[in-house]
Amino acid sequence: MECVVQGILEAKHVDALEVLLQGLCGGLRETIKVHEICLKTGPNLGAVASEVHLCCSLSQPEPVWSVRHVGGAMRGAGAEQLPALVRPVLEAGISNNSLRFMHALGYKLDYEMLRTGFSFQMHKTVPIAVTITIAVTAIHRLPKTHSVDEAQPVTPNLHMVQLTAPASPDNYSDVVGAISGLAEYLAPLVHLSKPGVPAGVVPTASTAAAALISRGGITKVL
Amino acid sequence: MAAPGGQVQAAVAVPPGQAAPRTDMAPVLQQLNLASLRTRTQDLHNAISRILHSFHTLPALKWSEVLGQFAMVNVELLNLVEDIKPILKMFVVYPKNVNAENATILPIMLSSKLLPEMEAEETILKDKMLAGIANLPVHMQSEKIQRQIELVRSVCDGAEKVLGEARKVYGLSSRQGPVALATLDKQQAARIGEQEKLLRAASNSGDGLRISPDQQQAPLMLPPHVSSALGTSATDPGASFQRGSSSALPPSGLLRPAAPQQQTNPAQILQRSNIGVSMQPLGGAGSLPGVAAAATTIPYVNSPRSVAGNFNVPSPQQINTPSQVQQAALLRQQKIQQLQKQQQQVLQAQQQNQQLRRPGTPPIPQAQATLQPQGHQVNILQLQQQQAKLQQQNQLQQLQQQQQLHQQQQQQQYQQAQQQLQQQNLQQQQQSLHNQLQNTQLHAAQQNVLAQGSQGRNQLNQLGNMNPLYGNNQSSLLPPTMSGQSQTLLQQRYLQGNASHLYNMGNTTGNNMGNTMSNSMGNNMGNTMSNTMGNAMGNTMGNTLGNTMGNTLGNTMGNTIGNALGNNMGNPLVSNMGNSLGNNVTNAMGNSLGNNMGGTLGNPLVGNMGMAGSAAQGTSTLALPLQQQLAGPGNYSGLINANQLNAFAQQRQQPPPQ
Numbered sequence: 029m030e031c032v033v034q035g036i037l038e039a040k041h042v043d044a045l046e047v048l049l050q051g052l053c054g055g056l057r058e059t060i061k062v063h064e065i066c067l068k069t070g071p072n073l074g075a076v077a078s079e080v081h082l083c084c085s086l087s088q089p090e091p092v093w094s095v096r097h098v099g100g101a102m103r104g105a106g107a108e109q110l111p112a113l114v115r116p117v118l119e120a121g122i123s124n125n126s127l128r129f130m131h132a133l134g135y136k137l138d139y140e141m142l143r144t145g146f147s148f149q150m151h152k153t154v155p156i157a158v159t160i161t162i163a164v165t166a167i168h169r170l171p172k173t174h175s176v177d178e179a180q181p182v183t184p185n186l187h188m189v190q191l192t193a194p195a196s197p198d199n200y201s202d203v204v205g206a207i208s209g210l211a212e213y214l215a216p217l218v219h220l221s222k223p224g225v226p227a228g229v230v231p232t233a234s235t236a237a238a239a240l241i242s243r244g245g246i247t248k249v250l
Numbered sequence: 251m252a253a254p255g256g257q258v259q260a261a262v263a264v265p266p267g268q269a270a271p272r273t274d275m276a277p278v279l280q281q282l283n284l285a286s287l288r289t290r291t292q293d294l295h296n297a298i299s300r301i302l303h304s305f306h307t308l309p310a311l312k313w314s315e316v317l318g319q320f321a322m323v324n325v326e327l328l329n330l331v332e333d334i335k336p337i338l339k340m341f342v343v344y345p346k347n348v349n350a351e352n353a354t355i356l357p358i359m360l361s362s363k364l365l366p367e368m369e370a371e372e373t374i375l376k377d378k379m380l381a382g383i384a385n386l387p388v389h390m391q392s393e394k395i396q397r398q399i400e401l402v403r404s405v406c407d408g409a410e411k412v413l414g415e416a417r418k419v420y421g422l423s424s425r426q427g428p429v430a431l432a433t434l435d436k437q438q439a440a441r442i443g444e445q446e447k448l449l450r451a452a453s454n455s456g457d458g459l460r461i462s463p464d465q466q467q468a469p470l471m472l473p474p475h476v477s478s479a480l481g482t483s484a485t486d487p488g489a490s491f492q493r494g495s496s497s498a499l500p501p502s503g504l505l506r507p508a509a510p511q512q513q514t515n516p517a518q519i520l521q522r523s524n525i526g527v528s529m530q531p532l533g534g535a536g537s538l539p540g541v542a543a544a545a546t547t548i549p550y551v552n553s554p555r556s557v558a559g560n561f562n563v564p565s566p567q568q569i570n571t572p573s574q575v576q577q578a579a580l581l582r583q584q585k586i587q588q589l590q591k592q593q594q595q596v597l598q599a600q601q602q603n604q605q606l607r608r609p610g611t612p613p614i615p616q617a618q619a620t621l622q623p624q625g626h627q628v629n630i631l632q633l634q635q636q637q638a639k640l641q642q643q644n645q646l647q648q649l650q651q652q653q654q655l656h657q658q659q660q661q662q663q664y665q666q667a668q669q670q671l672q673q674q675n676l677q678q679q680q681q682s683l684h685n686q687l688q689n690t691q692l693h694a695a696q697q698n699v700l701a702q703g704s705q706g707r708n709q710l711n712q713l714g715n716m717n718p719l720y721g722n723n724q725s726s727l728l729p730p731t732m733s734g735q736s737q738t739l740l741q742q743r744y745l746q747g748n749a750s751h752l753y754n755m756g757n758t759t760g761n762n763m764g765n766t767m768s769n770s771m772g773n774n775m776g777n778t779m780s781n782t783m784g785n786a787m788g789n790t791m792g793n794t795l796g797n798t799m800g801n802t803l804g805n806t807m808g809n810t811i812g813n814a815l816g817n818n819m820g821n822p823l824v825s826n827m828g829n830s831l832g833n834n835v836t837n838a839m840g841n842s843l844g845n846n847m848g849g850t851l852g853n854p855l856v857g858n859m860g861m862a863g864s865a866a867q868g869t870s871t872l873a874l875p876l877q878q879q880l881a882g883p884g885n886y887s888g889l890i891n892a893n894q895l896n897a898f899a900q901q902r903q904q905p906p907p908q
């Protein structure tokens with residue numbers, strides 16, 4: 029299971045957010061370049077369509093494939109009150125013949141995208157020891173199938189900010205609390221909400237971004 | 251802060267007698283990790299001092315770095331405070347020196363108690379301030395202090411102005427001040443809202459990322475990770491992309507057939523991957539009808555979709571070679587067969603003229619009885635045989651050289667292709683041949699056979715050679731060139747070695763005959779005799795013939811031959827052998843072979859099984875091309891008994907023991 033919140037950020041403030049995250053998380057920045065292929069079963073395989081995501085990480089010299097299955101979000105009155113979305117997720121590494129394998133199983137290409145950006149990891153201890161991943165990515169569409177080099181951004185001016193943290197059924201509430209705590213730190217720049225809920229941009233984001241990124245040095249204090 | 255100072259006191263102040271309340275605070279006790287708090291506090295203190303030191307020493311500091319470090323320190327401090335708060339309630343400040351004077355002001359004192367360091371600083375500062383005016387009266391001291399306060403205040407105001415101006419100069423707007431664009435324009439907000447929806451939908455559910463089938467375009471070059479994932483070469487755009495796009499388009503989920511380009515790809519991996527995969531033509535290839543197009547590329551033998559030309563390929567149990575290799579080899583061999591047919595037709599025509607028909611074997615009394623009337627002609631035949639031997643030797647050598655290259659690979663495959671052809675012709679002729687053989691026309695045929703002894707001789711040679719070619723029992727007759735053949739062949743050699751003793755088969759004539767037979771038979775793909783011989787002989791006849799030959803028996807031979815032949819390919823030879831031979835090999839040999847030799851040998855191999863008209867038919871068809879000759883009923887009895895015929899003929903040279 030994982031807890032996830034999402035927000036959007038204007039492209040001009042991404043650097044400021046990076047500075048903020050670097051201060052908050054210690055500076056281990058990971059580049060993201062993931063070619064995500066979403067496969068879906070056809071109507072001939074079962075009553076319910078099954079969907080898997082094949083993610084090929086291209087940031088390393090050798091592409092690393094992983095398969096990811098995202099389940100439905102947790103429902104209920106309690107879940108609605110949570111500021112974050114809790115959903116089951118299965119993720120595993122997979123060999124590079126996964127695409128052929130899935131095709132052989134009957135999965136067909138539903139859509140694919142390219143995510144580029146960076147991510148940080150924050151280790152929180154209160155209220156619970158959890159590692160939250162903050163990913164700032166731009167989503168690109170591929171006009172030609174599998175043509176990663178010809179990717180075009182879906183929204184050139186907006187980036188996606190996503191906070192995810194692994195959870196288990198018995199501690200997801202604490203994990204959600206940790207995520208919301210971290211979200212407060214990012215509040216000056218980005219509003220975070222559940223994936224399906226639009227949150228808009230922060231009006232004063234430019235102010236905060238300007239504060240984070242300066243063009244001058246410090247003058248000696250009197 | 252009274253807490254740090256009071257902690258030590260409080261820890262001691264709590265009397266041990268109050269142990270009961272402690273248990274109620276057990277959960278808080280778990281948070282009482284003073285050691286970690288102490289270390290964290292110490293670390294934070296060190297970090298702050300370090301940062302301050304860097305402020306003083308480093309000339310070029312950037313706001314970003316400073317803020318970052320500040321943020322870290324701030325976060326750490328906040329965490330510390332949060333952790334301490336629940337622990338604080340465990341501690342109390344227990345004042346010691348409480349007397350009447352302090353009692354009333356004690357709370358105030360406690361709340362404003364300074365740290366020892368802070369107290370020390372304050373005393374120092376106070377001394378410095380009041381050093382100059384300590385001896386003055388109090389009101390003067392207060393006036394001076396007031397003036398100093400005013401002075402400091404003015405300096406602070408000036409400093410703040412300077413800071414404000416500096417902020418403006420460096421673009422640092424006031425954080426607390428009103429922001430010019432506190433709210434976005436409605437239009438801008440709406441625009442951003444729409445884009446946000448787009449982005450969230452694309453990221454979460456892929457809306458807007460799906461490409462309809464007609465709009466999909468094939469990329470010129472697949473990215474390396476995808477091409478490796480799909481097992482294609484990235485440099486083969488058309489074909490590789492076809493495979494790369496081997497995925498149905500989502501909305502329709504239709505199965506689309508493979509584009510024609512796929513079929514040209516020889517990669518077996520791709521072909522295997524196409525199995526069960528709906529290959530879709532992209533790049534405007536258009537929709538092709540039928541999914542079967544994708545499956546046509548599967549190069550499996552015995553598949554209904556396999557390439558045309560695999561006529562009734564036998565089951566893999568009968569063929570041990572890989573199907574794919576076989577298929578390719580089959581195609582090649584079929585071409586070679588056709589070429590060789592033409593070659594062998596000429597050779598057979600020559601050989602048939604020289605073949606002798608063999609009378610029945612001496613050990614079979616019935617054969618002898620029937621053949622005795624024709625004994626006077628046997629000598630003539632034998633002379634002719636000897637002449638044929640010499641001629642055949644030369645021919646054999648030539649043929650062997652040509653055939654050695656192809657024999658092993660082609661034998662079974664020839665059989666396969668030929669079986670199909672043969673079956674078509676032979677099955678139609680089986681029953682007619684049966685009837686013919688059973689007739690008393692055997693006698694008439696025998697005469698014809700004798701008359702055409704040379705032809706029969708050739709056929710016998712061919713027949714004899716058939717066995718070794720196809721792993722049959724006439725291995726002893728084989729020239730050294732044939733030694734490289736199957737194990738059964740070697741076994742049959744042994745058996746035939748024995749047979750040769752009995753039948754003097756280990757002679758050159760036998761070899762020649764065997765060679766010519768095998769060579770011609772082997773080369774002549776259209777030769778049904780060779781095919782049937784090979785099929786039957788190679789599989790079952792070899793052993794049976796070897797055995798029978800060694801045993802020199804009619805019964806077993808007849809039965810085995812007949813059975814084996816009958817069980818095999820169902821060629822007319824088999825049936826004829828079974829029927830004609832019955833229990834008497836010699837009869838079969840003599841009669842059928844004689845008939846065959848006479849009639850059918852007159853015909854090339856396939857010849858007429860029919861006895862009555864076989865002679866005429868045989869001779870009539872002698873000069874015809876092999877294929878035409880094959881049109882007649884196959885003469886297979888002679889094939890199997892070639893060696894026997896040889897033996898018989900040779901023994902016929904000697905007067906049969908009577």
